Structures are given as structure tokens and as C-alpha cells.
Amino acid sequence: MQTVIPIGKSEHVPTALRPLIVALAEVGAELARTIQRGPLGGALGQEVGTNLGGDGQKALDIMADAAFAARLKLASVRWYASEEQDEVIELDPAGRYALAIDPLDGSSNIDVNVSIGTIFSVFEAKDGADESVLRPATEQIAGGYIIYGPQTMLVVTFGDGTQEYLLDPDSREWLLINPAVRVPDTSREFAINASNYRHWPQPIRAYIDDCIAGEEGPRAQNFNMRWVASLVAETHRILTRGGVFLYPGDAREGYAMGRLRMVYECAPIAFVMEQAGGGATDGHDRIMGKTAETLHARTPFVFGSPEKVARVAAYFDLPEQEVSALFGARGLFRV
Template sequence: MPPITLLRFLEMQKLLSDSPQLLSVIMGIAQSCKSIAREVGHGALLGNMGDVGNENVQGEQQKTLDVMSNEIFIKLAEDNPNLAGIASEEMEHALVFSGKAGDYLLVFDPLDGSSNVNLNLSVGSIFSILPRPAGDSVLVEQDFLQAGTQQLCAGYALYGTSTMLVLTTGQGVDGFTLDTASGEFMLTHPGMRIVSDTQEFAINMSNQRFWQPPVQRYIDECVAGADGPRGKDFNMRWVASMVAEVHRLLVRGGVFLYPLDSRTKGKGGRLRLLYEANPMGWLLEQAGGLAATGHRRLLEIEPIALHQRVPVMLGAKEEIELLLSYHSLKDPTA
């Protein structure tokens, strides 16, 4: 049986007949990710591994590849008649295309984990497609503030040992690997599912002293291993790239945690709701996992700001449920 291309797969999901405009947007995103993969792959050969000397709206030092990746997504949106506007982690305000009657909005993190580029570690792009609110003749920034339950498509591209595109349109999660010979994304990981149980967690342990008691308890129990209350040994992983962390969850299982702590409490959390938490949260739920803040489901949060931050807990269903139970206790250390 010949390999199935991304386009053929989406046609099999009836996107061509039911929503050809959405299909056009997804294929445009795939093309953009191919372009970014080429830029990342050339790395220092083209001199695009350094800083540009500016901070983005998040207060983070921009890499050359951050800017290049963002421009590639902007070009996609400008050229696609079905996109009425975009919002990026790299831009302070949404970009609205006047005169375009497109039915969709695109929000994205053009290059997640860009602090890793000089180390030649995995980086990626995260994206989410939202519906343009019905009846709005003039698109405004407020129209982008939609709960994660409104997403029509979400996914990421991983630029690692191979380039992969992983996405959902609400019919499960499927992974595609870029065939560099043909230039096509081929279905290689159909029906990706996250196992309910795990013995692996991903968290930045250097922040341990700032965590809240429920997270302290959970990690202490994991570290205690077979002699502790969990009765089994755990491994810890940390790549500092959300795309790489989530990809590992889908392939091997586990949990990824970026919890609220005493330093990020005033900001609401560390990760961005629209560009990171919602798309990754929907992917994990579509793969059988759970996505939460510690107190509630991520996808039910009604955004109040374009760059809103939230605590994030993603992964194996049983583990996230345990974390939620610890957060609900009056004394989470008991």
C-alpha cells in the first residue's frame, strides 16, 4: 500500500468536500513548516543562529530564526484568502487583513524552544486555527479571544532528527513525516494515543523551591520511587521545548508540567494560553490524555488577553487526575 500524503489524508477526513477553505489553510501551514524546516536545517551555514538584538512582546530575546519563522507565517496568511487575521507570540497585536473575507483566524508560536537553536536541539512551531466570529464585518483583536474548545485544527511541527507535522481536526491525532525526496508530508504515525499510566515526568526541577504544595507533593512522590507511596520508579526528562516535550508524551507517554509558582503567580503562569496551552491541550485530549491548570480544564478558559499566560499540566490521564486531586485538598501535603 503506497504511503498516504497529508493532502490525501485530509481528503479522506472529508475536508475537501466539507470544508475546502479549511483544507487550504492547513496545507498552507504545512508548506510554511517546510520552509521553516529548511531555514532551521541550514543553521549556521546561512548565519541565522544568533540573536537579533531585540526583545519580543514577551520580554524574551529574539533569535534570527524567531523573526524568520514569524515572517514565513505572515506571508502564508497574506497569500491565503481564507485567513482574515493572525496573532503571533512574536507580535504585540493581532494582524488583521482589511478587505479579506476569510472565515478563519490563525494563532501561532512560530518557533517554540528557540533558545535551543544554538545547541542543535529540537525546536518546533505550534499553531491553532479558530473560526472567525459569525456576523463580524470588521475583525477586531477581541475576536481572537476564544476558548480552546472553539479550535478547528491544532498542531505542531517538530524540527528534529526528521521534520514531523502532528495535528488534529477533532478526529484524533495523526503524525506525518516530511519526505525530503518528494517534499511531501507522509502519514507515519496514525491514531496517536497517550498511555493512561506512566513512569516519566517532564518539569524544570530548578524551579522546585517556587512550586506550590500540590506540585511539590506530586514530584516528591515520583522522586521517592519504588520505596515511596507510588510504588514505582520514575524518570525525569526536560528539553526546554514544549513541542519536543509534547511529542514525547504522544510517542512514549508521561506528563509535562509547567505549574504556577511563586514567581509566575502575578503573571498567571508561564506559558501562553492561545499559542501554546490551547493547541497542545486539545492535541493531548484528542489523544486520550488530559490538559489542566491544576484547578480546571485548560480548554474551558475564556481568554481575556492576547498574550495571557496560564499554568499547564498535560499528559497521561491518571497522572493529571492525581494532580487535580492534590490541588483540591485543603491540605495538599497530607
């Protein structure tokens, strides 16, 4: 194990941001305990409503949102932008920061004991609520996630590399275990929901076709497909062993821009990924170069090992006949 340093004393966490990060970590530890109790803690996966984006809200979604809002009010957070809130709300008029958050990502997996998480993004607050969070992703001063799985971990960046902290189940302290996470360059894994194949744009179909073709195809190697339906779980796997994640826009009604939200899902994950040496795009353009127009705006999302992300983008640049052709015609992408 690497040097174990409590998060509240870590020199890798900027001093000014330490109270906010510690607050996130404290709520994360409380949620981890609740999640570990499962049904003993109540009907956490019970449907209790629908958020503005049209997604069903589970009991744990609402519990997590309330817990983060209450604690962050005491950590100099002025503006709080949550997936579970219709609009940005003010917590502390004197607060220095604006925080965007998906309090409980992957909540459809609550009842099946699959890893779920929390995703967050931090900006310096401005006077206006919307202007504090609807801004270029490059203006983030922190971004990261907490994953609640066999191990509870906090992964965060402040723009100078990506760090990883582990919640010690004995001491209940968050300990630094990796101050410089790096995305592996090589992996033969891709993550996508293949049931939507018929709805995807042609470049995405072509990319996946070439992966599935295996050793006999233009990639000349076999690939494995993964799909957890939890953005945090997918991200953590890719940070650990490489690969690529794809959630494209598609032809279904309401899916033209995919289903993932720019402000509190894609922007912080892109920040983490780039700071770990990976890449993140909307299929062709860099996520960190984008600005959301509304709090719950969606974007297609591709991230992972940089060569794989760049390869996906290259498929969007091919002539239509190339991406519509059988995989054997795409000699440009051999190996």
C-alpha cells in the first residue's frame, strides 16, 4: 500500500478546498454505511418520484441529496446544483464555491448490490446561480466521484493529477492510496449498451462492429464488452485497467444527445479522466471544451484510454460509405 495520509491532512488537497472535500467525504462515509446495511436500512431502492430529467427517483437518491445539501451548507458552498433539484439552490449566501452533484449515480442498481456512486464538480461561485455552474468545463477547480462498492473510494482531481483515497472500514478514515492515478494505455475492453445498436449513428456501429469482429476483423484482436449501467463503476474500471466507455446519442425520441448530463456527470468525469492521462469527448469534440446551456443538459459521452477515444473520433471523420461498409473495407483501422 502507498503512504496512508488522511484526506483532511493531505498536502495534495488545496488548503482552501479541504473543508469542502472533507464534507463530501464525511457524507460519503455515512452513505456507504447506509448502503452496506441494504434492506436493514429501509427500502432504499423504492421509487418515490421523477426528477426534471424524467428519471425515476429512488428513496436513496432523495436521502443522498438531502444529506449532501445539509453538510455542504457548512463548507462554504453558496450554490448547489443537483440532479435531484429542478434548479440551482442557494445554501450559504457567503459561500465561496458552487458545487454540481449527482448525489447517487446508478441508483437502478441499488437493490442488486452493484457498485453505485456520487459524482461532483466544483467551481468558484459567481453572484448568479446559473452563471456559477453553466460555464466552460475547463473552469472546474475540482471534480471527482465516490464509489460505493466492495471498497468505498474517493477519486478526485484539482487540476494537477488524479488522486485516490480509500475509506478504511476499521478507522473510518479516508486514506490516500494513490496520489497520481494513470489510465492504462492498453486494454481490450469496451463498455456500451449493445441493446441499442439499431439506434446508434453509423460511426458508433462501425467502431463496435470492428471490435466484435475480433482477430478476423480490421482490429486483428479480440475484445471484451462490459456494461454496468453505473457511470461511476464504468469510470473506476477504466481508470484501473483501461478501455473505453461509449454512451452516444441515438435515434430514439429523447436520446439525440444521449442520457448523461454535462454539468454534474460528464464534465467532472472528463476532468478526472484527462488529469489521469485519458481522454473524454462527445464522440468527436473534447468534453472539457464544452459549456452546458441548461443545468440538466445532456451530451453524448466517450471516455477512456486516449488512443481508443481518438479512434472513436476518427470514425466520425470517415466518409459515409466507409462507416456503412462491411468491416473488412476499413483498412485504415487495422491493428
